Amino acid sequence: MFRLTSATLALGLMAAPVFADDKLKVVTTFTVIADMAANVAGDAAEVVSITKPGAEIHGYQPTPGDLRRAVDADLILWNGLNLELWFEQFLSNLGDIPSVTVSDGIEPIAIASGSYQGKTNPHAWIGADAAMVYVDNIAAAMADADPDNAAIYTANAAAYKAEIEGVLAPLRAQLSEVEQEKRWLVTCEGAFSYLARDFGLQELYLWPMNTDAVGTPQQVRAVIDGVRENDIPVVFCESTVNTAPAEQVARETGAKYGGVLFVDSLSEPDGPVPTYLDLLRVTSQTVVKGLTAE
Structure with a gap:
């Protein structure tokens, strides 16, 4: 441009x-x-x-x-x-x-x-x-x-x-085709509320902010219960934190682990999200791919 x-x-x-x-x-x-x-x-x-x-x-x-x-x-x-x-x-x-x-x-x-x-x-x-x-x-x-x-x-x-x-x-158009009951965004930190609102997704997360306690057994159990109750198909985590709690949720519920989302920081120039446009593109594509996978 x-x-x-x-x-x-x-x-x-x-x-x-x-x-x-x-x-x-x-x-x-x-x-x-x-x-x-x-x-x-x-x-x-x-x-x-x-x-x-x-x-x-x-x-x-x-x-x-x-x-x-x-x-x-x-x-x-x-x-x-x-x-x-x-x-x-x-x-x-x-x-x-x-x-x-x-x-x-x-x-x-x-x-x-x-x-x-x-x-x-x-x-x-x-x-x-x-x-x-x-x-x-x-x-x-x-x-x-x-x-x-x-x-x-x-x-x-x-x-x-x-x-x-x-x-x-x-990407917004693709997500609009996903059945409403499957349109959930499950993440580690609750850092994607604005993306969820713009894309018409319901949100569930392990912890609200990275400055809080993270990955506690209570947090993991609450999200496991939420994933099972709503039959949520996929779970994500962001790039700057430990992904193990989200992966545990996926294992214990049978949901897929959809991979890493980027929000708080860009990568180095040779990394996956060297620009803000890349961050938006990669994160949104990862969400879309996870929610539309059969």
């Missing part, structure tokens, strides 16, 4: 080119937001993620190197919604750098159980509808911080949202 850049804008508006030293520096808390921001930025801004590919972001412990990478940022983007429990202390060490919560304006989903019961589920980026809000918020934040390149950010955001919809539309 074509990305508008500072060079192409200069050709159209006779504006001066943007040099590397003058670029807006955007720092994000994790790789998913970083990739979204990079797609909005084109070549008009530099984007850096504090956490690395594959990191578990809930209880992340920032390092002195993280602080050094972020200290000269012009803008910091973070998810909010109680996701980055470490971030506010980190931000306080950076001084007066503008920060924007990119989940602002989403329609939230409350966590149904555990110590976070009633609080907003923070994993909104995994839902297609919320992803559009993220992209708009990122573009607005960049345009506000760097108004000379606002047209670039606006154009790239529109193109990127079209790509997101292009990835998810055919």
Whole structure:
């Protein structure tokens, strides 16, 4: 997909080119937001993620190197919604750098159980509808911080949202053909509530947040009972946690273990989900394949 850049804008508006030293520096808390921001930025801004590919972001412990990478940022983007429990202390060490919560304006989903019961589920980026809000918020934040390149950010955001919809539309159509009673999404962490809502799936999970107790016998037993009661055909787990509890549920119920879903982090460039579009595609395809397999 074509990305508008500072060079192409200069050709159209006779504006001066943007040099590397003058670029807006955007720092994000994790790789998913970083990739979204990079797609909005084109070549008009530099984007850096504090956490690395594959990191578990809930209880992340920032390092002195993280602080050094972020200290000269012009803008910091973070998810909010109680996701980055470490971030506010980190931000306080950076001084007066503008920060924007990119989940602002989403329609939230409350966590149904555990110590976070009633609080907003923070994993909104995994839902297609919320992803559009993220992209708009990122573009607005960049345009506000760097108004000379606002047209670039606006154009790239529109193109990127079209790509997101292009990835998810055919998968949503496939899932709509699955019988309603089979449309369950069973996972380790309850990180897929927004995807489940967008795809019309009922949800069952072992634990609500990775910061809670995980994989306890009580959690496993409750999900085993739920899988049996509803005759659920397939169970999944996400990539950044131990998959053994989900595999145990599958063994004891006769459900299939459908494999790994990606949500909290991108992979390295040579891995299965090096971009956010890949994360959406691979995760959604895995769900569709698991629910439509005979």
